[in-house]
Amino acid sequence: MKLTYYPGCTLKNKAENFENSAIFTLNHLGVEVQELSRWNCCGTVFSLTTDDLMHHLAPIRNLIRVKEANSDKVMTLCAMCFNTLKRANEYMKNDPEGLDKLNQFMYREKIKYDGDVEILHLLELLKDEVKFENIKSKVVKPLTDLKVASYYGCYLVRPQEIGIDDVENPTIIEELIGLLGGIPVDFPYKTECCGAYQTVDKPEIVAERTFQILQSVQKSQADVVVVSCPLCAFNLDHRQKETVQQFPEFKHIPVLYFTQLMAIAFGSPEDVLRFDLHYINPKPILKEKGLI
Amino acid sequence: MIVNISKKKVKSDFVNKVEELSGQNLLACYQCGKCSAGCPAISQMDILPNQIIRLAQLGLKNELFKSKSIWVCASCMTCNTRCPKGINVAEVIEAVRQILLRKRKDHIELKDLSEEEKREVPPIALIACFRKFTS
Numbered sequence: 355m356k357l358t359y360y361p362g363c364t365l366k367n368k369a370e371n372f373e374n375s376a377i378f379t380l381n382h383l384g385v386e387v388q389e390l391s392r393w394n395c396c397g398t399v400f401s402l403t404t405d406d407l408m409h410h411l412a413p414i415r416n417l418i419r420v421k422e423a424n425s426d427k428v429m430t431l432c433a434m435c436f437n438t439l440k441r442a443n444e445y446m447k448n449d450p451e452g453l454d455k456l457n458q459f460m461y462r463e464k465i466k467y468d469g470d471v472e473i474l475h476l477l478e479l480l481k482d483e484v485k486f487e488n489i490k491s492k493v494v495k496p497l498t499d500l501k502v503a504s505y506y507g508c509y510l511v512r513p514q515e516i517g518i519d520d521v522e523n524p525t526i527i528e529e530l531i532g533l534l535g536g537i538p539v540d541f542p543y544k545t546e547c548c549g550a551y552q553t554v555d556k557p558e559i560v561a562e563r564t565f566q567i568l569q570s571v572q573k574s575q576a577d578v579v580v581v582s583c584p585l586c587a588f589n590l591d592h593r594q595k596e597t598v599q600q601f602p603e604f605k606h607i608p609v610l611y612f613t614q615l616m617a618i619a620f621g622s623p624e625d626v627l628r629f630d631l632h633y634i635n636p637k638p639i640l641k642e643k644g645l646i
Numbered sequence: 647m648i649v650n651i652s653k654k655k656v657k658s659d660f661v662n663k664v665e666e667l668s669g670q671n672l673l674a675c676y677q678c679g680k681c682s683a684g685c686p687a688i689s690q691m692d693i694l695p696n697q698i699i700r701l702a703q704l705g706l707k708n709e710l711f712k713s714k715s716i717w718v719c720a721s722c723m724t725c726n727t728r729c730p731k732g733i734n735v736a737e738v739i740e741a742v743r744q745i746l747l748r749k750r751k752d753h754i755e756l757k758d759l760s761e762e763e764k765r766e767v768p769p770i771a772l773i774a775c776f777r778k779f780t781s
Contacts, residue, residue: 368768398774402721402740404669409777434770512723521727546686547722551774554767555754559690559718566686588768 356425357479359387360416362435363395369432369584371628375617376431376476382620383484383492387429390419398434399551400441407452413442414456417471418463427472429479431613433583437509440473440516475510476613477526477582478518489533494621496535500643502615503576504528504538505567506545507586521545527580527612534619543570548589560589561596565604568597572607577639580612587611592633608636618645655705660745664702667741674731675699681725681735691715695725695735702738710742717743717753717779743778753779 365373380387393416401409416439420428430436446453447469457466480489504527511517511524519526524545528538546567549560568590571579581587591609598604614627614636624646629637640646655661665672675696682694692714693701701709710716716739725735747753754775764772 363769363773395773397777398770399721399777402734402737403667403744405667432770434774508722508724512727514727545724547720547724549687550720550722551771551778552718552720553771554759554763554775555779556718559687562689563686584768585770585774588771592766 356423356427357385357387358420358423358425358428359389360393360396360420360428360430360435360439361389362393362430362432364584365431368631369587369611371631372431372584372587372611372613374626374628375611375613375622378622378626379613379616379620382617382622383480383489385479385484388423388425390416390423390428392422393419396435396438397442398438400438400445407455410442410446410452411456411459413439414446414467415460415463417443417473418460418465418467420471421465421467426470427474429474429476431476431582433475433507433509434585436473436475437516441513443469443471443473444516475518475582477510477530480530481526486529486533489530493534493619495619495645497531497615497619497645498535498643500536500615500640500645501539501575501577502531502536503541503571503574503579504531504544504612505571505579505581505586505590507581507583508545508547508550510582511545527582530612531580531615534615536615536619539574539576541570541574541576543567548586550585550589553585553589553593557593557596558600560593561600564590564593564597565601568594568607569604572605576607577643578615578636579607579609580615581609582612594634606634608632608634608639610636649704649706651704651706656703658705658707660707661702661705663745664738664741667744668734668737670733670738672699672703672733672738674733675703676731678730680728680730684724684728686722686724687718687720690718695719695739698739698742699733699735702742707745711746715739716746721778747779747781750781752781
């Protein structure tokens with residue numbers, strides 16, 4: 355069974371640290387994924403209105419690309435892509451008439467889509483296919499003494515029907531951190547929205563969210579926060595600049611992708627981790643813990 | 647605050663349109679307030695999510711159109727997952743936004759963003775923002 359990979363736009367620029375570390379991780383685990391040779395934007399947000407078939411075209415076209423690659427399983431890293439692709443697919447599966455209309459609109463596509471592609475997030479792949487128990491033995495540099503807060507945000511867990519874990523209290527990333535030898539810490543804001551795309555024209559909203567979320571993280575004594583969404587990563591990391599201006603008592607904390615910690619635990623060279631893309635440099639704390 | 651409610655407003659096209667676009671039954675809401683209790687954005691809102699539902703039930707469209715809240719909601723879906731009546735509150739708010747946007751009243755203009763602002767944010771932020779705030 356061939357597993358294809360849909361990267362999405364941000365993984366190819368602002369979130370190269372996410373992509374590079376994920377690919378290193380998958381190689382280390384012996385999992386073969388093939389990037390789709392052709393793909394387009396997923397639309398980033400699932401259309402919430404009942405009459406908006408047009409905006410399901412972009413995600414569904416990507417699923418046609420998966421079929422063209424002789425696959426019926428596609429993996430994503432970005433939580434927004436995961437959510438949009440999976441929701442669009444579920445929506446179309448439950449609306450045969452709508453799907454038929456979309457197929458007619460896409461009459462130039464060689465494949466008529468019938469809703470049979472499975473969309474997986476990397477975390478699901480690791481848990482259900484690679485199996486968590488096989489990960490522990492692959493660790494070469496355990497994350498000893500590193501306290502990690504796992505931030506899920508919205509799109510990995512909501513709505514419940516497509517979520518990868520419990521809707522109110524997901525623990526899949528904490529489980530993974532434990533296997534890597536780190537110390538997962540709990541905090542109450544792990545599924546609270548970071549403000550998402552409000553970051554474009556209302557960064558002050560995001561700064562307030564970042565303040566609340568990261569203050570809660572710091573109360574849990576965490577050294578770092580891990581995320582799995584490039585927009586959460588930008589808001590929680592880069593918007594710390596605005597956060598400290600708005601809330602002078604705020605203290606900086608590094609934000610990483612969970613795959614970067616996996617790559618470190620699997621002995622990756624530092625250039626894979628692309629720390630140059632971070633606003634708050636994670637290197638001092640990682641050095642202090644003897645991890646880089 | 648004086649609120650004038652009338653049969654005409656409650657039975658208006660606006661109420662039908664919100665129900666149709668959102669796919670939700672507005673009258674299912676019994677105002678428990680759970681949506682507002684869990685909403686992470688209420689500190690930025692002028693009217694709360696449960697009040698948005700009430701205003702929509704009563705067809706008070708002008709109050710909704712001029713509210714800041716409909717543009718603050720980022721569809722995080724927390725309200726949807728917690729509503730004991732199974733109402734998708736985020737979809738109702740989306741419907742109100744869409745009614746305005748479909749009159750070509752974009753909430754954001756690309757030309758108002760500086761080059762620096764556009765360069766700074768990740769592509770997903772820009773695309774999501776324009777998907778949500780323009781027609």
